[in-house]
Amino acid sequence: MDTRLPAHLEVNGFIRAAQAAGGFGMVLNKGERDGGTILIVMVENQGLAVLYERMPQLDGTRKWDQVKVQVSENKSDFDDYLDRRSTQDPDVWIVELTVADRERFVRDNLT
Incomplete structure (x- = not known):
């Protein structure tokens, strides 16, 4: 059984976490709804x-x-x-997150 969270929910969670930390998040490339690879641009x-x-x-x-x-x-x-990755894999999500403290955000949210 795959316990992985659907990609669109995980992406939404990352954007909300960035916003909660006083930052900003946006989707640069929308991938496959449930199983696409996620790339995070911090x-x-x-x-x-x-x-x-x-x-x-x-x-x-x-x-x-x-x-x-x-x-x-x-x-x-x-x-x-990033352009090459999205061209090679149409299922890939590319999410840009702008935060004040990248290391802390990564430690707290990308686990």
Whole structure:
């Protein structure tokens, strides 16, 4: 039995958590309603973005990992990566969350 929360509910929860923390959230790419992969783009105080994705672990669990960091010298590389991911996988959700304290938000909400 799959105990995974449907993707659309999980995405809604992340956006609400960002709002509750005084931040903002929006869906950049709407994926498959129930089972799509979710990518979280975290932006701290309108600065550079960090991309998180839940990756399968050897023990069968799934853990959020930082997979890409936007660099100021080449910001477009980050956007190009997101475009490629949404093109390659039409089921992927891309959610942007803007919060004041990225590390705390990740620790408290991406577990």
